[in-house]
Amino acid sequence: MASISLEITVESSVDDVWKVIGEFATGPSRMAPGFVVDTQAEADFRTVTFADGTVVTERRVGVDDQARRIAYSIVGGSVEPIHDNASMQAFPYGEGRCRLVWTRDVLPDRLAAPMADSMSRGLEVIKRTFEKS
Numbered sequence: 375m376a377s378i379s380l381e382i383t384v385e386s387s388v389d390d391v392w393k394v395i396g397e398f399a400t401g402p403s404r405m406a407p408g409f410v411v412d413t414q415a416e417a418d419f420r421t422v423t424f425a426d427g428t429v430v431t432e433r434r435v436g437v438d439d440q441a442r443r444i445a446y447s448i449v450g451g452s453v454e455p456i457h458d459n460a461s462m463q464a465f466p467y468g469e470g471r472c473r474l475v476w477t478r479d480v481l482p483d484r485l486a487a488p489m490a491d492s493m494s495r496g497l498e499v500i501k502r503t504f505e506k507s
């Protein structure tokens with residue numbers, strides 16, 4: 375199993391960042407507009423459509439408001455890993471800024487490189503989105 379862990383510093387408060395990333399139904403479209411073009415949610419599942427045409431169905435694993443952590447897994451769509459578990463977590467990092475950590479465990483290992491690339495590009499958009507608001 376391959377593990378990916380990426381993090382960025384965001385010039386926005388941890389509470390403001392958490393309000394968006396912690397919202398399972400609308401978070402992807404709000405945190406990465408343009409990179410994510412649509413998010414449709416029903417109960418514990420959401421379908422996320424990316425600008426490159428990739429569509430994934432994700433299942434909510436858990437949301438921990440106290441730890442500011444959301445966990446989810448890809449369960450279908452145009453990318454179908456054998457196993458996937460991802461989380462995003464926001465940490466305070468001084469006044470008016472935070473660290474955003476995005477992790478993922480995935481099988482098969484061959485999916486790690488393209489997923490890491492997509493996550494990295496997504497983090498760039500997320501950073502710009504929060505810092506301009």
